[in-house]
Amino acid sequence: MAVSDQSLLRQAAAAAAGSQQYPAATLYLVATPIGNLADLSLRAIHLLGLADALACEDTRQGGALLRHLGLHKPLIALHQHNEREASAAVLARLAAGERVAYASDAGTPAISDPGAVLVREVVAAGHRVLPLPGPSSTVTALSVAGDTAATSFAFAGFLPTKAGERRSALQAVLGVEGQSQVVFEAPHRIIDLVALLAELAPQRRVTVCRELTKQFESVHTAEAATLPAWLAADAQRQRGEFVLVLHAQAPQAAADDELPPQALRTLALLAAELPLKQAVALAAQISGAPRNQLYDAGLKLRRGADE
Numbered sequence: 001m002a003v004s005d006q007s008l009l010r011q012a013a014a015a016a017a018g019s020q021q022y023p024a025a026t027l028y029l030v031a032t033p034i035g036n037l038a039d040l041s042l043r044a045i046h047l048l049g050l051a052d053a054l055a056c057e058d059t060r061q062g063g064a065l066l067r068h069l070g071l072h073k074p075l076i077a078l079h080q081h082n083e084r085e086a087s088a089a090v091l092a093r094l095a096a097g098e099r100v101a102y103a104s105d106a107g108t109p110a111i112s113d114p115g116a117v118l119v120r121e122v123v124a125a126g127h128r129v130l131p132l133p134g135p136s137s138t139v140t141a142l143s144v145a146g147d148t149a150a151t152s153f154a155f156a157g158f159l160p161t162k163a164g165e166r167r168s169a170l171q172a173v174l175g176v177e178g179q180s181q182v183v184f185e186a187p188h189r190i191i192d193l194v195a196l197l198a199e200l201a202p203q204r205r206v207t208v209c210r211e212l213t214k215q216f217e218s219v220h221t222a223e224a225a226t227l228p229a230w231l232a233a234d235a236q237r238q239r240g241e242f243v244l245v246l247h248a249q250a251p252q253a254a255a256d257d258e259l260p261p262q263a264l265r266t267l268a269l270l271a272a273e274l275p276l277k278q279a280v281a282l283a284a285q286i287s288g289a290p291r292n293q294l295y296d297a298g299l300k301l302r303r304g305a306d307e
Helices: 003-017 042-050 059-068 083-095 116-124 137-145 163-174 187-200 224-232 261-271 276-287 291-306
Strands: 026-030 053-056 075-077 099-103 128-132 152-158 179-185 205-210 218-223 242-246
Touching: 003 042, 026 042, 026 083, 026 116, 042 099, 042 128, 053 059, 053 083, 059 075, 075 083, 083 099, 083 116, 116 128, 137 179, 137 205, 137 242, 152 163, 163 179, 163 187, 179 187, 187 205, 187 224, 187 242, 205 224, 218 224, 261 276, 261 291, 276 291
Parallel strands: 026 099, 026 128, 053 075, 053 099, 152 179
Antiparallel strands: 179 242, 205 218, 205 242
């Protein structure tokens, strides 16, 4: 980026975010792009200009980000292996009344990234911590999953690498009702993960996000049973960083012939306005309940209405 462009960008950031208060002696957690540099917010750009120092997971990446903006700041390396020790350098600057920004390599700090220990240490020392929201691969993946059966979500992150522990962890994640579960995976383990998903929960819908926000990003939603073949069909699908959304498991009925009350209410509302087959299909999509049970329940509703 040319110098004039950098100046114009910082001016635009100041115009958009300059009215906000940025108190001194404060740690600022800055969310950074997960793949597309254009996702860096104007407020983050303005704050990085105000900061007296930047603590970062990787000083090479932190330095490159500052150079892109035409900024020069002292850098503090703070990563998972030295977070407690490096926090002391941040605390010293805060005690001197400085503003310190912290950015992990990508996304929001302390979400499967360093930052939580730093926040705890700063708060314990009596200093303020303020967040600058922005990119998050977890929320980005959830937004395109379309999991209508979920009432909440949980972040599972990276599963254990040992086979037995991995299986147990995935079984536990799959056993939770009503929640979307977000799982991270590296390219060299993605084949094993989808194979395990296909074995343990073949009918579970899964959204596979690859290289989110980058040039060759892809999003694919399908039943777990189909994923090994889909992945094997194109070697490109096995490359990059992965975020998987395991769609929510519908609540189990109390008995084989009993549907959850919410599924019955949804079916009744739809069946009052639509043909039974269409009402059942929509109710199954919304509630996650089995179509055959919904169809039987719909027939009962129709018979009751005719009597």
